[in-house]
Amino acid sequence: MTRMISKIATLGFLAAVAALAASPASAQATLDTVKKRGKVLCGVSPSSAGYSFADDKGVRKGFDSDVCRAISSAVFGAPDKVEFVPLNTNIRFQALQSGEIDVLSRQTTLTFSRDNSLGLDFGPVVFYDGQGLMVNAKLGVKSASELSQAAICLLPGTTTLQNLEDFFKPRGIKYESVVFEDNNEWRNAFFSGRCDVITSDRSDLASVRAVANDPKQFVILPETISKEPLAPVVRQNDSNWKDIVSWSVNALIAAEEYGITQANVDEKLQSKEPEIQRMLGVSGDLGKMLNLDNKWAYNIIKQNGNYGEFFERNLGESTRLGLTRGPNQLWTKGGLLYSPPFR
């Protein structure tokens, strides 16, 4: 009798496991769901300068938003089949897990534990960032190791404080952290001298500096105390969808490398380069392998531009954020951006 009960229990357990295992399988076809819906649901930051913000007409602009549009172009041949779902840091992964969004493009750092414990997969890195420290030039500090007893202004982030601790503790440097909830307060506290040091990702610091009345008054110290590679995220176990997101990003990077821009992409259709021909769908059938139209990459570039154009219009030196390319430069120009070949 007890054996019977335990057998039933085992069967029940197995059935439950099977049901659990089956649920990712039914999520297999994100592409089908997306096509049926007619829209990509893309998780973005509610408002973050340069990455995802509203222009005066309430249209979402920014680097992360443009990545969403590129995916829409790849799938639908039109950049506007995106529905932006604003998500805060604390709910972004759950939103992806529960199927509320198809892809998360939201300044999300790729880390080991996130990749391996959340049931998610990361696409290629779209932006190499890292936590930095900025000080008032008057302090005369040249390196982070010269700091001592400094008051450091920071925003409540998941890892910001941890990185500080990891950097300063082994060096035996004491500091005092001052946490701010609000961006403006945080920035003004630093400008008004409440803190000696302000810390955040380097791209963030550059934009803080750009806002200052006299940007030359502040220096970003050379140390990068953490690696923050930002990448789009998708649900695990859907190879096809992950490939679409990954190769959409790769196409942006490769296009810049091959000198294909939004303006000249039509001319490039005549190019004799086999790699360019394959990428733009002139020859071969790369698109079909992704279950997409063969013109997928052409559409991405024609409708949105290449990586360099994304960077320049959202973050680059022509914008008020005024970021330099830094590590986000092509590998051929000394940066880290490298797309695998299209063949």
Place this chain on the structure above:
Amino acid sequence: MATAAEMDALNLARAPLQPPRRRGLSAPLKRYFGTPLNALITLACLWLMVRLATAAWGWLVTRAVMEGGPEACKGGTGACWPFLAAKLRFMIFGFYPYDEHWRPALALALFLGAIIVSMMPRFWGRGLVWLWIAVPPICGVLMYGGVFGLPVVTTTNWGGLPLSFMLSFVGLALGFPLGVVLALARSSKLPAIQVIAIIFIEVVRGVPLVSILFMASVMLPLFMPDGLTVDKLLRAQVAIIIFAGAYIAETVRGGLQAVPKGQHEAAAALGLGYWLAMRKIILPQALKIVIPPLVNIFIGFFQDTTLVTIIGLLDFLDTVRASLRDPNWQGIAVIEGYVFAALVYAVFSYAMGAYSRFLERRLKTDHERSAPGG
């Protein structure tokens, strides 16, 4: 040193102090200048008011930047009005498509119109019921679209004032009946019903609104079958309704307890059943007593809805904040946005408070201080 504006402000402030050609101090003046201490306090307050007024005037007008772009405002010490002009529509309507803004605008107008009509005693009657059966669906259809050739605008694009109003109004409109039912259940003589009501109320009141919103937006979807998602806005709305219901229940229960026992007994003596007695005798008195605390809850909830920003819904305060993060304006205009938000919230909260005082006077039927015809 004093500018014309400052002199104006001084004269204005002093104007009522000129005695109207009479010897000695008139009665109101005596209150302010009767003793040396009073005179000192009055002068100090006047001085403070003038200082504040001139500072505000300087920031709002004299030193303010009236036109131009972000560059014109940079480094300025006054208000930056071009920022507000450029961002006004975004602040009010959020990410709603620009060319369709007339729809939320019309919905907002309809809604506020219906509220104003319902506030006027001369319109009180059956018509109002029909009005409120008609207006919310019309507003919903206007906002969502999908019929009469209106393009569909999904709720992820809703934001700003319409969203704030919707969350707080629907939350309270549906939370109120829920609250009344819960209050009746909690004061019920049937133990089972009473226990359920107590558990519900205490659990909901025992956790902050933030955690209920989190539960609704984070936990709930994980329990749902694959592929089935309930609209995020709807989830937040239901969370707010439940939360409002629990708070209103306790307030209403206070009112129920304040109704003298004699009223219950009199109703019973007349042969009225439970529901009839409640509907005709007890609840009208109980609800009248709790108008001030209810309005308190209403005002609080109108402002608490801003908490939905933590689950990524852009309510009015958050569209204001989002405007501040536009890289073109970032760090240039900060206070202007918040001043505008404060003004909007203050206007609506004050209106609610003022109306509740009017309602109290109007419904006053106390036996001790009854006005004739009350």
